Amino acid sequence: MEIKNVRWRDDDFMAMRRDVLQQWPTGREVDLEEAIRFHQNLPPGKIFAQKISQAKKEGVTYAQPRAGIALLNEHLKLLAFLQDEGGADFLPTTIDSYTRQNRYNEAQNGIEESRRVGRSMLNGFPAINYGVKPCRQIVEQLKVPVQVRHGTPDARLLAEITLAGGFTAFEGGGISYNIPYAKDVSVEHSVYYWQYVDRLVGYYEERGVSVNREPFGPLTGTLVAPCISHSVGIIEALLAAEQGVKSITLGYGQCGNLLQDAAALITLQELGQEYLERFGYRDVTLTTVFHQWMGGFPQDEARAFGVISWGSATAALAKATKIIVKTPHEALGLPTKEANAAGIRATKQVLNMLKDQRLPDSLELREECEIIKKETRAIMEKTLELGAQDVAAGAIRAFAAGIIDVPFAPSRFNAGKTMPARDNNGAVRFLNFGNLPFTDEIRAFHQKKIAERGRVEGRPPSFQMVIDDIYAISKGMLVGRPR
Numbered sequence: 001m002e003i004k005n006v007r008w009r010d011d012d013f014m015a016m017r018r019d020v021l022q023q024w025p026t027g028r029e030v031d032l033e034e035a036i037r038f039h040q041n042l043p044p045g046k047i048f049a050q051k052i053s054q055a056k057k058e059g060v061t062y063a064q065p066r067a068g069i070a071l072l073n074e075h076l077k078l079l080a081f082l083q084d085e086g087g088a089d090f091l092p093t094t095i096d097s098y099t100r101q102n103r104y105n106e107a108q109n110g111i112e113e114s115r116r117v118g119r120s121m122l123n124g125f126p127a128i129n130y131g132v133k134p135c136r137q138i139v140e141q142l143k144v145p146v147q148v149r150h151g152t153p154d155a156r157l158l159a160e161i162t163l164a165g166g167f168t169a170f171e172g173g174g175i176s177y178n179i180p181y182a183k184d185v186s187v188e189h190s191v192y193y194w195q196y197v198d199r200l201v202g203y204y205e206e207r208g209v210s211v212n213r214e215p216f217g218p219l220t221g222t223l224v225a226p227c228i229s230h231s232v233g234i235i236e237a238l239l240a241a242e243q244g245v246k247s248i249t250l251g252y253g254q255c256g257n258l259l260q261d262a263a264a265l266i267t268l269q270e271l272g273q274e275y276l277e278r279f280g281y282r283d284v285t286l287t288t289v290f291h292q293w294m295g296g297f298p299q300d301e302a303r304a305f306g307v308i309s310w311g312s313a314t315a316a317l318a319k320a321t322k323i324i325v326k327t328p329h330e331a332l333g334l335p336t337k338e339a340n341a342a343g344i345r346a347t348k349q350v351l352n353m354l355k356d357q358r359l360p361d362s363l364e365l366r367e368e369c370e371i372i373k374k375e376t377r378a379i380m381e382k383t384l385e386l387g388a389q390d391v392a393a394g395a396i397r398a399f400a401a402g403i404i405d406v407p408f409a410p411s412r413f414n415a416g417k418t419m420p421a422r423d424n425n426g427a428v429r430f431l432n433f434g435n436l437p438f439t440d441e442i443r444a445f446h447q448k449k450i451a452e453r454g455r456v457e458g459r460p461p462s463f464q465m466v467i468d469d470i471y472a473i474s475k476g477m478l479v480g481r482p483r
Contacts (some may be wrong), residue, residue: 001188001189001192002099002187002393003191003192003195003392003393003396004390004392004393005238005239005242005390005392005393006242006282007199007202007242007243007244007393008195008196008199008243010167010168010242011069013196013199015094016095016156016196017032017160019446020156020157020160020196020421021157021160023102023104023424024104024129024132025126025129025159025289026129026130026132026161027157027160027161027275028076029131029132029133029161029164030161030164031164032164034164034377035164035166036166036204036207036208036209037164037334038136038164038166039168039204039402039433040164040208040209041168041307042168042196044191045118045143045144046139046142046143046144046145046146046168047145047147047210047441048090048145048146048147048168048169048211048388049168049169049210049211049212049246049247049248049285050210051089051090051145052090052212052247052249052287052321053247053287053447054285054320054323055089055287055321055322056264056285058244058445059319059321060252060322060351060355060357061220061290061315061316061319061320061322061346061351061355061401062089062323063087063088063089063090063091063322063323063325063347063348063351064088064089064090064091064092064147064322064324064325065082065088065091065147065322065325065327065340065343065344066092066149066324067079067082067092067093067094067326067337067340068092068093068094068096068112068124068125068343069114069120069124069125069150070110070121070122070124070125070126070480071111071114071115071120071121071135071225072125072130072137072138073111074120075093075125075138075143076137076141076283077337078136078337078340079091079138079142079146080141080142081337081341082337082340082341082344083142083144084342085142085338085343086125086340086341086342086343086344086345087336087345087348088144088325088344089144089322090128090144090145090146090148090169090322091145091147092146092147092148092149093125093135093138093146093147093149094123094124094125094149094150095124095125095126095127095128095148095149095150095151095152095158095164096110096122096124096125096126096370097123097124097139097151098110098122098124098126098150099124099127099128099129099150099152099158100124100152100181101245102151102152102154102157104126104129106259107126107128107129108124108126108129108251110122110126111126111306112430112480120334123482124150124324125234125296127148127161127162127165127215128157128158128161130164132161132164132200133165134159134165135162135164135165135166135167135290136165136166138165138166138167139165139166139167139168140383141267142185144355145168145169146166146167146168146169146173147167147168147169147171147212147214148162148169148170149168149171150171150172150177150179151180151444152172152177152181152187153174153177153181153182153185153190153193154177154185154189154193155170155172155189155193155194156193156196156197156200159196159197159201161357162391163200163201163204163211167211168210168212169212169213169217170197170201170211170212170213170214170234170350171213171214172194172197172214172216173194173213173215173216173236173257174187174190174191174192174193174195174213174239174398175187175190175191175215175232175235175236175238175395175404176215176216176217176232176236176329177190177194177216178190178235178411178415179219179232179399179406179409179411179413179414180216180220180361180409180410180411181410182410182411183410183411183412184412185411185413186413187395187396187400187413188396189397191239191392191395191396193238193243194239195239195392197239197241198213198239198242198243198244198245199244199245200238200289201213201242201243201245202245202433204245205244205245205246206244209351210246211245211247212247212248212249213240213245213247213248213249214248214249214251215232215233215236215237215240215249215250215251215290216251216254216303217229217250217251217289217291217458218234218251218252218253218291218294219235219253219297219406219409220406220407220408220409221253221291221294222232222294222295222408222470223255223295223407223408223409223419223420223428223466223469223470224253224255224269224406224428225266225360225375225420225428225429225430226252226255226260226263226267226268226372226375226376226406227372227375227376228379228404228405228406228426229251229252229253229380230250230264230268230372230376230405230444231376231379231380231404232271232352232404233251233252233268233272234250234271234272234275234380235383235391235395236374237250237272237275237276237284237286237288238275238276238281238391239277239391239392239435241276241279241281241284242281245463246283246284246285247284247285247287247427248270248284248285248287248288249284249286249287249289249321249322250269250286250287251288251289251290251291251324252264252268252288252289252290252291252320253291253294254290254291254292254293254294254311254314255291255426255427255480256293256310256426256473257422257425257427257428257477258314258317258356258423259360259362259364259365259368259425259427259430260368260372260427261290261314261318262314262317262359262368263365263368263369263372264318264372265288265315265318265319265320265370266318266369267373267376267477268288269286269373270373271287271373271376271377271380272286273286273464275380279391286470287321287322288320288322289322289323289324290311290314290315290318290320290321290322290323290324291311291323291324292307292308292311292312292315292324292325292326292347293310293311293326293473294308294472295474296331296470296471296473296474297326297330297331297472297473297474297477298331298473298474298476299332299474300329301328301329301339303476304326304327304329304330304331305324305327305328305342305343305346307473308325308326308327308328308343308346309346309347309350311323311326311347312347312348312349312354312355313345313350313351315351315360316351316353316354316355316357317354317357317358318359319383323347323351323428324345325340325343325347326343326438327339327342327343327346328342328343328385329338329357331474341441343385344424346416354414364478368427371442371445374439374441374442375436375438375442377390378438378442379398379403379404379435379436379437379440381437382398382403382437383395383397383403383404384397386398386401386403396481399413399414399415400413401415401435402415402417402434402435402436403435403436403437405417405434405435405436406417406418407419407420408424411431412426415434415435416434417429417432417434417435418430418432418433418434419432419463419466420466421450421453421461421465421466421469421478422453422465422469422472422478423449423452423453424449424451424452424453424456424479425479426478426479427449429446429449429450429465430446430450431450431461431462431463431465433446441480450465451464453479455481458482459482465470465480467480468480468481468482
């Protein structure tokens with residue numbers, strides 16, 4: 001299979017649609033032209049792309065939780081509670097793990113078991129099993145825009161049903177929803193599947209319906225340096241734009257050091273715009289989303305609120321367009337609706353207090369921005385070189401060569417040779433570079449930063465630092481210092 005970043009022909013797209021819609025009986029409910037008319041009649045306040053574009057213009061940060069359970073009526077009650085009691089600006093419908101792996105029979109069993117026991121036996125909403133009309137109930141009964149959030153390497157049918165159901169935003173991408181989520185799905189196949197998703201969104205866009213697309217920024221969510229997630233996000237933005245997507249939100253997962261996180265958000269917008277314009281995609285509205293800490297949380301609720309608030313402050317000061325909110329039950333499993341709403345309220349309190357404040361410019365902030373840009377451009381330019389300037393072909397070859405290498409990813413198509421660790425100030429650096437295409441200058445920068453921490457702690461840099469850092473925040477620290 002040879003994948004290129006080329007706009008799909010309508011004939012090829014429609015031919016594949018016929019097969020995709022046969023994957024599960026609810027696929028036959030999709031009437032594309034009728035779905036477009038449904039979207040065209042939605043009020044502006046329910047259209048994700050419009051609301052997030054307005055947030056960017058106004059310089060505010062909107063809050064969005066994660067949420068999804070098995071039973072439709074309970075899912076509706078949950079989202080309404082997060083809207084009304086939590087004050088969520090955007091709402092999610094998080095999809096269950098069976099659906100993410102295209103295991104629809106098991107998702108159906110989960111629905112039936114949930115009905116039998118009276119509580120959700122799935123960790124999300126099985127949208128494909130419910131079909132178009134129940135999805136429309138979600139969109140119609142809520143006041144704010146709703147996004148599909150999941151983790152699916154092959155999301156073609158999910159996109160068909162949920163977009164026909166009226167959802168106005170769809171998360172994920174061919175890399176960000178494969179490498180961190182699956183073991184045996186090749187990059188070629190997932191990029192191909194997601195070209196279909198983006199072409200579907202482009203088809204809606206060409207008929208006056210804007211659907212926001214959001215690559216998943218945190219990836220594995222564990223000490224992912226900005227240059228890795230930036231590179232993946234930019235690649236997925238270029239792939240989406242080629243298929244006709246016009247509203248793209250690039251994401252980044254909090255690492256914990258304020259200057260590095262702020263620099264990451266600043267450079268994500270700059271670099272994303274730079275590469276989109278370089279390849280001629282000048283009509284794309286680009287926004288950013290900041291994910292509160294994706295790693296281990298403290299079990300104590302008060303300490304968990306501290307982690308949530310720190311992420312909120314970072315997002316506000318760095319002017320992210322949107323923030324994905326965690327809950328004080330993060331360490332304990334699926335949260336109650338009350339805990340989820342509390343996380344949103346805590347986040348919005350901090351966002352509102354800081355919305356008129358700016359992070360002061362400083363030499364340290366500019367230096368952090370500069371190193372992120374150098375690292376990201378090094379990865380992007382090598383990726384494009386490998387693909388003869390075709391970003392799809394380049395991305396596939398870059399993963400095969402370890403030029404892009406996501407730490408701690410389960411995929412066997414990921415090299416797994418890079419190793420991150422924090423420096424003495426808590427910023428994420430590289431302990432091992434793997435095959436990342438960095439200059440000697442960049443390598444020396446990371447080695448110096450890690451060595452400085454080693455001297456302070458009186459130990460040589462090693463894998464033990466990595467282990468300590470992974471558990472540090474759950475134990476009340478940022479840097480994993482030896483006891």
